[in-house]
Structure formats: structure tokens, C-alpha cells
Amino acid sequence: GGIITQTPKFLIGQEGQKLTLKCQQNFNHDTMYWYRQDSGKGLRLIYYSITENDLQKGDLSEGYDASREKKSSFSLTVTSAQKNEMAVFLCASSIGTEQYFGPGTRLTVL
Amino acid sequence: GDSVTQTEGPVTVSESESLIINCTYSATSIAYPNLFWYVRYPGEGLQLLLKVITAGQKGSSRGFEATYNKETTSFHLQKASVQESDSAVYYCALGSSGSWQLIFGSGTQLTVMP
Numbered sequence: 001g002g003i004i005t006q007t008p009k010f011l012i013g014q015e016g017q018k019l020t021l022k023c024q025q026n027f028n029h030d031t032m033y034w035y036r037q038d039s040g041k042g043l044r045l046i047y048y049s050i051t052e053n054d055l056q057k058g059d060l061s062e063g064y065d066a067s068r069e070k071k072s073s074f075s076l077t078v079t080s081a082q083k084n085e086m087a088v089f090l091c092a093s094s095i096g097t098e099q100y101f102g103p104g105t106r107l108t109v110l
Numbered sequence: 111g112d113s114v115t116q117t118e119g120p121v122t123v124s125e126s127e128s129l130i131i132n133c134t135y136s137a138t139s140i141a142y143p144n145l146f147w148y149v150r151y152p153g154e155g156l157q158l159l160l161k162v163i164t165a166g167q168k169g170s171s172r173g174f175e176a177t178y179n180k181e182t183t184s185f186h187l188q189k190a191s192v193q194e195s196d197s198a199v200y201y202c203a204l205g206s207s208g209s210w211q212l213i214f215g216s217g218t219q220l221t222v223m224p
Binding site: 031050097101104 | 144146148154157163201206210211214216217
């Protein structure tokens with residue numbers, strides 16, 4: 001088995017601030033993902049990466065940057081936090097079509 | 111486009127009652143859809159409940175079943191007798207063996223009353 005770790009668990013930021021979320025996996029999966037989930041809505045794909053140093057934009061990539069410097073880690077940066085923004089960011093990794101998810105980072109922007 | 115629509119929550123049922131959570135999909139750009147049910151139990155991360163990659167087949171796990179119906183483009187989740195421990199948020203998702211992306215429904219919050 002394996003595990004996906006996301007840090008921090010809770011993130012509070014100020015409007016306009018640059019914020020970074022981190023994800024680590026020990027499944028040794030090639031592909032990793034970042035999703036955003038707003039209250040009462042489904043998950044929306046922000047970025048994914050099919051291998052180290054690869055980045056692919058999802059439907060919601062505007063306002064975000066991502067980095068995959070190692071196979072085991074995938075970072076997401078909110079380039080400029082929006083006032084009153086609240087969402088949960090989920091990291092995942094996959095083998096084939098089956099995705100495994102981390103516990104999430106809950107973002108609140110004051 | 112490609113999309114997933116599922117029963118809007120919250121859904122509340124009593125223990126030992128039967129359950130069905132509806133899921134329909136639209137896969138206009140996916141030649142061979144794969145269908146999934148994910149679940150998030152309170153305090154836990156999202157996890158795969160079951161998946162079916164072939165039309166006409168049924169998947170099952172933890173007493174839940176779902177049949178991939180290509181004719182009605184549906185993948186409803188059913189359980190004959192729910193337990194309090196089934197209280198969770200359930201997500202239907204659509205994928206493809208040729209794509210990295212999963213398309214999720216909005217989730218259905220299920221509460222099972224003792």
C-alpha cells in the first residue's frame with residue numbers, strides 16, 4: 001500500500017498573497033493531479049503531471065502554477081489569492097485510470 | 111461535452127432500508143468510458159468504492175453495486191440494506207482508458223439514521 005500526504009492541512013491567506021500547497025506520494029505512481037473542490041460541487045482538475053518535470057493544464061489552471069521536480073512530489077501555487085475564497089484542494093496519483101487521493105488542504109482567504 | 115449528473119443531496123435513509131443514488135453521464139468525446147464511484151467517509155480522504163470499465167458489467171464493493179448501462183448512459187449505485195457506517199459523500203466519475211482526466215459529479219451526501 002501507499003499514502004498521499006498533503007501539507008498544510010489548513011491554509012489561511014490574505015488577498016493577493018502567493019500560496020503554495022504540497023503533495024507527496026509513496027505509491028511510486030507516474031501521474032499526479034491537483035483538483036479543486038468548492039462546497040457542494042464536484043472536483044475540478046487544475047493541473048496534472050504524467051511524469052517528473054511534466055505539467056499539463058486542466059480546466060481550471062488559470063490563477064495557478066504547478067511544479068513536479070520529483071516523481072514523488074507535486075506542488076501547487078495559488079499565484080494571487082482571491083478575497084473570501086474558500087475551497088478544498090485535493091492531490092491524487094494514479095496507476096491506469098484508478099486515482100488515489102490525499103486528505104486535502106482547506107484554503108481560506110481573508 | 112462530457113459530464114456527470116448524480117442525485118442531489120442530502121439523502122437521508124434509515125438503517126436497513128434500501129438505497130439508490132442515481133448517476134447519468136454524457137461521454138461525447140470518450141469512445142470507451144470507464145465509470146467509477148468514489149466515497150468520502152467523515153474525516154477520511156476520497157477513496158475508490160468500485161469501478162466498471164466494460165458496458166453491461168456490474169461492479170460491487172462493501173455491499174454496494176452499480177451496473178454500467180450504455181443504453182441509458184447510467185451507473186446508479188445501489189445497496190439493499192444500508193448501515194449507519196455507510197454515511198458518507200458519494201461521487202460518480204467518468205474516465206477513459208485513453209485519458210488521464212476524471213470527470214466528477216457534484217457528490218451526494220448520504221446520512222443513514224440508526
